[in-house]
Amino acid sequence: MIGHSPILQKVWEYAASRPDKVALVWSDESVSYSQLKNRILAAAAALQSKGLNANDCLGIVAKKGLDFVYIYFGAQLIGVVNVVLDPEANEKRLEYIRSLTNPKMVIDSLEMVEGTTPNPICGLSQNDTADIVFTTGTTGVAKGVCLSHFNIFSSADNINGFIGNGPEEIEILGLPLCHSFGLGRLRCMLLKGATLVVLPSFANVKAFFAAIEKYHATGFGMVPAIWAYIRKFSGTRIAKYAPQIKYIEIGSAAMPIESKKELCELFPTTRICHHYGLTEASRAAFMEYHACVNDLRTIGKEVSGKVSIRIFNENGSEVQDGESGEICIKGNMVMKGYFNPEENVTAYFGEYFRTGDEGCRATDGNLYLLSRKKELINVGGKKVSPIEVEDAIIAQGVEDCVVVGVPDPDGILGEVPKAYILKGGTSLSFEEIKARIIGMLEPYKVPVAWEWIDTIPKTASGKKQRLQLKK
Amino acid sequence: MKEMVTEIIAEVLRVEPQKIAPSLSIGDIPEWTSMAQMGLISALEARLGIEIPIEDLFDLTNVQALIDEVEKLKAGA
Numbered sequence: 001m002i003g004h005s006p007i008l009q010k011v012w013e014y015a016a017s018r019p020d021k022v023a024l025v026w027s028d029e030s031v032s033y034s035q036l037k038n039r040i041l042a043a044a045a046a047l048q049s050k051g052l053n054a055n056d057c058l059g060i061v062a063k064k065g066l067d068f069v070y071i072y073f074g075a076q077l078i079g080v081v082n083v084v085l086d087p088e089a090n091e092k093r094l095e096y097i098r099s100l101t102n103p104k105m106v107i108d109s110l111e112m113v114e115g116t117t118p119n120p121i122c123g124l125s126q127n128d129t130a131d132i133v134f135t136t137g138t139t140g141v142a143k144g145v146c147l148s149h150f151n152i153f154s155s156a157d158n159i160n161g162f163i164g165n166g167p168e169e170i171e172i173l174g175l176p177l178c179h180s181f182g183l184g185r186l187r188c189m190l191l192k193g194a195t196l197v198v199l200p201s202f203a204n205v206k207a208f209f210a211a212i213e214k215y216h217a218t219g220f221g222m223v224p225a226i227w228a229y230i231r232k233f234s235g236t237r238i239a240k241y242a243p244q245i246k247y248i249e250i251g252s253a254a255m256p257i258e259s260k261k262e263l264c265e266l267f268p269t270t271r272i273c274h275h276y277g278l279t280e281a282s283r284a285a286f287m288e289y290h291a292c293v294n295d296l297r298t299i300g301k302e303v304s305g306k307v308s309i310r311i312f313n314e315n316g317s318e319v320q321d322g323e324s325g326e327i328c329i330k331g332n333m334v335m336k337g338y339f340n341p342e343e344n345v346t347a348y349f350g351e352y353f354r355t356g357d358e359g360c361r362a363t364d365g366n367l368y369l370l371s372r373k374k375e376l377i378n379v380g381g382k383k384v385s386p387i388e389v390e391d392a393i394i395a396q397g398v399e400d401c402v403v404v405g406v407p408d409p410d411g412i413l414g415e416v417p418k419a420y421i422l423k424g425g426t427s428l429s430f431e432e433i434k435a436r437i438i439g440m441l442e443p444y445k446v447p448v449a450w451e452w453i454d455t456i457p458k459t460a461s462g463k464k465q466r467l468q469l470k471k
Numbered sequence: 472m473k474e475m476v477t478e479i480i481a482e483v484l485r486v487e488p489q490k491i492a493p494s495l496s497i498g499d500i501p502e503w504t505s506m507a508q509m510g511l512i513s514a515l516e517a518r519l520g521i522e523i524p525i526e527d528l529f530d531l532t533n534v535q536a537l538i539d540e541v542e543k544l545k546a547g548a
Contacts, residue, residue: 200498203497203508204532205532233529235529
C-alpha cells in the first residue's frame, strides 16, 4: 500500500521502530511517528469517504498547522494528487489553477476519525504524480509542475545527503508550506525520522528564539529576506544559539555577500547550506558558506551524484567552462513534466530541463548564476511576474506600463516591484492606480515605486524589454 | 495614545479596530506577518513622529508592547 511512496515507507518504518519519537510539534502539541502514521491513515480514509480516488486532484490550502500534514500525506497514500495552494493567493490565480486541474474538492481542513484506515489501493507507482505545484511563470501564466513520489523523495534524499543532518535533529519550521522550500523541509525531516517544530511564521522573532531554546533546536531553514528581518529586529542575538545550531538551509533568493560573511562569523561551526533550484528542479545545486568562504558568489555544485547540471547555448550545445549560457538540469528530482503538455515542448534540451537562468561553470566546477529567470521579480523569495502586475494596471484604463524589479531601498526584500506608466496614457495618478489594484493582487506584488515614462522599450516584434529598465 | 496606536495597527493590518486587543501578538492573526510588522513600525514612526531604537524592536511583539514603547518615546521627547 505504500510501495509507491518512499517517504511514507520511512514514516511507517519509524512508526514501527521508534513509535514514541516526536515527529511534529505545533502549538505545544507533540505528535509521535506512530500517531502521525495513524492520522495519515485516518486522513486517507476521510478523503476516500468523500469520494476521492487515485489520480483525482485535491486542492489543499497550505494553512500552517498539522492538519495540512495529515491531509497532504493522506492524499499521497491513496494516490490522490495534491494541488498545493497558497492561502494568500488571489481569487484570479485560484480560479486559474482550479480551471486547469479541476480538483474534486478544495480544503484546508478535514474531519477525520482516529483509528480508521483507507481501503487499500493497488497499482500505484513511484512515477505517479504526487503533487502539482504552480509556479509564477515568466510569461505571467502559472505553470503546473508535476512532481512524482520518486521526485519528492529524491529531492529530500539529495538535500539530506548534502546537509548531513540525522534523525537526532530538531528543526524549527517557520517557512510557509505552500512553496517548495518549506514543503521540502517537511519531507526532509520526516524522511530522516527527525523532529520538526512548526511555527506560524518567523514574524515573531522572539517566539522563534524561544522555540530554539525550548526545543533545543539544531537547525532551521530561511530565505534571505527572513535573515534580513531577523537581523533588523534582533541584531545579533541569534549568535547565542550558534553552538547548538548544526545546520541552516537558505534558498529561494540570493543572499548579499556581506550577509553571507556575517553569517559565517555568527555561526562559526554551523553548516550554512544555500541551495539553487526551481520548483521544476528542486535544490539542484548547493554551496556551504564556510567551505566556499573564498568564493561566496558561487551557487556551488550539483547537490548529489544523481544530479547533472550543464550549461547550454541557445542551440542546445554545451558551452566550455567559463562561457555563459542557460543552466540546464537533469536528475532524480527533476519534475515529471508540466501539467500542460504544450509547455513541455520547449522545456528541455534532450534530457536536461532548461531553467531559463543564465549561468556559467568555472574550471574548478563551481557554478555561477548570472541573472535570474528573465524578468521575474524576487520579493523576499516570493516571485512576482511583471506581466500579472502590468495587466492589473492596464485593467484600470492605463494605456501601457512596464513593471520591473528594483533593489529594495530598505535592503530587506532584495527586490521590490516598480511600475513605469506611459506618460499621457492615463488621467489617473499613481496613488489612484495603486488604490485600484490593491484588491486584485497579493500585497507583495503591488508596486512600491512609480515613475512616468515617455516610451516603453520594445523589440521590433513588440515585446517589452523590461531588463533595460532594471536598475 | 492607546487609541491612536490601535488605530494605526488596525489600519496597517487591515483589520477592524475591535480585533486589536492589547494581548494580540505577531502571528496571532494571519494578517500580522513579518512584512506587516515592518510596515507597522514604519507607520508608527511616520504618523507619530517618533524613532524607535533598533535595540527596542526585539521586544515589540504585541499590541501592549507597541503602546508602551510609543508612550515611553513620547514622554521622553
